[in-house]
Every structure is written in C-alpha cells, then in structure tokens.
Amino acid sequence: MDSSDAKQLFADFVVPNYGRYDVVLDRGEGTRVWDDAGKSYLDFGAGIAVSVLGHRHPRILEALSFQGARLIHTSNLYYTRPQGELARRLVELTRLPGKVFFANSGAEVNEALIKAARKFGNECIPKSGQAEPRYEILTFHRSFHGRTMAGISATAQEKVKVGFGPLLSGFRHLPYNDLGAVKDAISPQTVGILMEVVQGEGGIHVAAPEFLHGLRALCDEHDLLLMFDEIQCGLGRVGTWRAWEDLDPTVMPDAVSWAKGIGGGFPLGAAWFGQKSVQRREGGAIKFCDLLQPGTHGTTFGGTPLACAVSLAVLRAIEEEGLLAHVRRLGAEAVQKLQAVKGVKEVRGFGLMLGMELDERLAAATQGSGPTAALAVVTRLLQNGLMAVPAGPTVIRFLPPLNVRPEEVDEAVAILAATLQSF
Numbered sequence: 001m002d003s004s005d006a007k008q009l010f011a012d013f014v015v016p017n018y019g020r021y022d023v024v025l026d027r028g029e030g031t032r033v034w035d036d037a038g039k040s041y042l043d044f045g046a047g048i049a050v051s052v053l054g055h056r057h058p059r060i061l062e063a064l065s066f067q068g069a070r071l072i073h074t075s076n077l078y079y080t081r082p083q084g085e086l087a088r089r090l091v092e093l094t095r096l097p098g099k100v101f102f103a104n105s106g107a108e109v110n111e112a113l114i115k116a117a118r119k120f121g122n123e124c125i126p127k128s129g130q131a132e133p134r135y136e137i138l139t140f141h142r143s144f145h146g147r148t149m150a151g152i153s154a155t156a157q158e159k160v161k162v163g164f165g166p167l168l169s170g171f172r173h174l175p176y177n178d179l180g181a182v183k184d185a186i187s188p189q190t191v192g193i194l195m196e197v198v199q200g201e202g203g204i205h206v207a208a209p210e211f212l213h214g215l216r217a218l219c220d221e222h223d224l225l226l227m228f229d230e231i232q233c234g235l236g237r238v239g240t241w242r243a244w245e246d247l248d249p250t251v252m253p254d255a256v257s258w259a260k261g262i263g264g265g266f267p268l269g270a271a272w273f274g275q276k277s278v279q280r281r282e283g284g285a286i287k288f289c290d291l292l293q294p295g296t297h298g299t300t301f302g303g304t305p306l307a308c309a310v311s312l313a314v315l316r317a318i319e320e321e322g323l324l325a326h327v328r329r330l331g332a333e334a335v336q337k338l339q340a341v342k343g344v345k346e347v348r349g350f351g352l353m354l355g356m357e358l359d360e361r362l363a364a365a366t367q368g369s370g371p372t373a374a375l376a377v378v379t380r381l382l383q384n385g386l387m388a389v390p391a392g393p394t395v396i397r398f399l400p401p402l403n404v405r406p407e408e409v410d411e412a413v414a415i416l417a418a419t420l421q422s423f
Contacts, residue, residue, distance in 0.1 A: 003036055021382055028055030031404050033387070044400040044412050045387045049200070049232045049353070052261035052314065054401035059317040060264050060310055067309035074305070076298065082308035089315060090270055093241045096252060098274040099289040102303030106231035106259035107146025109269035112297060113194065113227050113255050114150045116273060119291045121191035124278040126223040134191035140176040142202025142392075145194065145229055154194060157202065176205060179214040186218065192225030192254075197243040200232035203392040204348040204355025209248040216251045225288075227255040231269075234258045236318045236402055238351030239328035246350075254288060261402075264314035268307045323402045327351045330409060334398070337413045343420035354398045355391050356416070363394050365423045377419065386415040
C-alpha cells in the first residue's frame with residue numbers, strides 16, 4: 001500500500017478532527033522514525049512528549065512481551081500486582097504520602113482531579129465552617145487541561161471551546177504568574193486551583209517559584225486544594241521527577257496528574273491524591289485520597305496489568321540509565337545553542353521541554369505559508385527531516401526522547417537554523 005492509499009483510508013473512514021501532516025509514518029527506532037517511502041526523520045516531538053525512551057526501546061518491548069503473555073487485562077473489580085506496584089512507585093516519586101488513581105489519558109486524570117475537588121467542596125467542611133458547598137476551580141490563561149467537557153471548561157483557550165457550549169460552570173481563568181489576581185479572585189465558592197507547572201500547549205511558560213509558593217500559602221489560608229497538572233512536564237521531561245520541586249522544593253501539592261510519558265507510548269494516566277485530613281459534613285474525618293469511594297468514579301481500562309508493567313519498565317529505565325541528569329545537562333546546552341539561532345526571539349522552558357518563540361520578522365516572513373507562523377515552520381521542518389510541535393501561533397516546541405544524544409540535538413538545532421533561514 002502506498003501513501004495515497006493510506007491517506008484515502010483516512011479520508012473515507014477516519015473522523016477528520018485532526019490536522020495531519022502530509023506523511024505516512026511506518027516505523028521507528030531510537031530517536032528516528034521512517035515514513036512509508038523510507039525517508040528518515042529526527043523525532044523531536046516524541047508523540048507530543050510521550051515516547052520518552054524513543055522508539056523500540058528494549059525495556060518496553062520486554063515488558064510488553066512478558067506481561068502480554070501473562071495477563072493483559074482484567075477489570076478493576078480485582079487486584080493485580082503491577083497496578084499496586086506502580087501506585088507505590090508513583091507515591092515514592094512524589095515524596096509525599098497519598099494514593100493513586102489510574103486512567104488512560106491526561107484528560108481523564110484531570111477529570112478525576114476536578115471530580116475529587118468537587119467532592120471535597122460538596123462533602124467536606126472548610127476550616128472557616130462555611131455551610132454552603134464549594135465548587136469553583138481557578139485556572140490560568142494559556143492553560144490546557146484536556147478535551148473532555150470538564151477539560152475544555154477548565155482550559156483558558158477559546159479555540160478549544162468553540163461550538164461546545166454551554167460549558168461546565170465553575171471555572172474562572174486568571175493571568176498566569178499573577179498572585180494578586182488569584183488573591184482577588186478567591187470567593188466563598190472557590191474550592192481549588194488547577195495549574196500546569198510548565199504550560200505546554202500554551203507556549204512553554206514556566207511558573208515563577210514565588211508564584212507557586214504564594215499559591216500554596218493562599219490555599220492553606222483559605223483551605224483550598226492546590227492541584228498540579230504535570231501531564232506534559234512531569235516524570236523526567238524537565239530533568240526531575242517532580243517539576244514543581246525544581247522551582248520550589250518547599251511547595252507541597254494536594255493532587256497531581258500525569259500522563260503522556262508515564263507509559264513511554266503505551267496509553268496510561270495517573271492521578272495522585274494527598275493525605276490532607278478533612279471533616280465530612282455528615283460527620284467523621286477522612287483523608288482526601290479516600291474521598292473517591294466505590295461508585296463515585298471509575299474506568300474500564302485504567303491501570304491494566306499491561307499498562308502498569310510497561311510504566312514500571314519506563315520509570316526503571318529513566319532511573320537506571322541516569323536520564324534525569326542527562327536531561328538537565330543536555331537541556332541547558334540546547335538552550336544556549338537555540339538562543340544563538342537567527343529568527344529565535346526567546347527560548348523558554350528547561351530540561352527537554354523547550355519552546356522557541358519566533359521573532360517578529362520571521363513570523364511576518366511566514367505569512368501565506370500556513371495558518372500560523374509556528375505551523376508553517378513545523379511543516380517545513382518536517383520536509384527537512386525534523387519533527388517538532390507547534391505551541392501557539394509563534395512557538396516551536398522541542399520534546400525529544402529523554403535519551404536523545406548530544407549529536408542529535410546538534411543536528412536538530414542545525415536543521416532548525418537552516419529552516420528558519422529559508423524563510
């Protein structure tokens with residue numbers, strides 16, 4: 001089957017809800033993929049921060065083979081050891097006591113955070129003794145929290161909301177890194193704050209340490225939940241297991257969501273809930289991590305033995321191959337090299353979650369080449385053998401596998417520089 005046949009299958013049978021690049025991918029190995037014509041591409045998108053060990057990593061293949069031959073799926077009506085072991089490992093990585101809920105994607109685990117916050121606001125008495133239930137969650141401009149109805153309601157980007165009204169009520173969007181705006185926005189209905197420690201889809205913006213510290217203080221003062229969306233930036237992407245800790249190690253969240261790289265390409269999402277003790281309106285104390293009781297939330301496929309076995313293998317490989325230190329070192333070097341590229345106005349992010357803001361002259365030069373400057377550049381990068389991801393109208397994202405080699409970073413920077421020069 002040639003490329004035209006594959007594309008015709010999509011035209012005939014696949015819902016057209018994605019803007020796809022004009023390439024049919026066939027196989028991958030390491031940090032490279034090949035299309036069905038045999039052309040090679042350096043993969044600095046990694047499935048949008050998913051393939052953290054690259055393609056065909058032996059640890060993932062081994063876990064798929066071993067667990068696949070043993071037990072692939074059973075419902076969550078039963079216990080399985082891989083799910084328990086992965087939950088324990090994730091709790092260890094947070095360095096905070098708590099419990100984990102498993103789903104299949106980032107949108108689903110953010111849904112779990114939102115539902116747990118609503119449950120907390122409806123069933124638990126705040127320290128103020130307020131009798132009325134609380135339900136409002138504060139989020140931030142440029143955020144992205146998934147494409148469920150709750151996810152797009154929480155997301156402060158109008159483009160994901162168009163055509164889907166009325167949205168779920170109970171969300172307010174505030175300026176990122178503006179502590180005063182948060183303080184002014186807190187109302188008797190507010191129950192929590194949901195934020196990306198490093199905004200991904202919104203253009204790679206990093207939370208200021210004083211902002212995180214101030215949010216924790218406000219949450220303590222008003223008995224609110226502080227919830228971190230680390231779906232893109234967590235579990236090694238920025239060179240630490242916990243992206244928030246790299247910015248302010250004193251900040252302790254009440255809940256965290258992960259997905260993308262957690263399974264190295266296998267669908268999986270996880271939400272961690274802390275042990276904050278709360279008083280229920282019906283009487284008696286309960287821990288926040290125990291609020292979601294049987295019947296309140298669930299998933300058919302979340303936490304299957306196969307998904308959890310693969311995730312355990314991914315986390316072990318990151319640790320044993322020393323990839324956290326590798327990511328920090330290589331990311332710092334990449335920032336210096338990218339800052340010297342003509343046409344790049346600013347480089348944001350850290351580790352291997354980097355965004356290059358295009359300068360105004362380059363953005364103007366790309367007009368007519370695509371709907372946005374970023375998409376025009378990413379499309380031409382693909383033609384030149386480099387896969388990257390746009391993040392907003394003028395930002396190019398580099399999200400390579402965590403085990404990318406220094407010479408591959410140099411190759412990517414060279415392709416970027418030549419591509420920008422071609423405009």
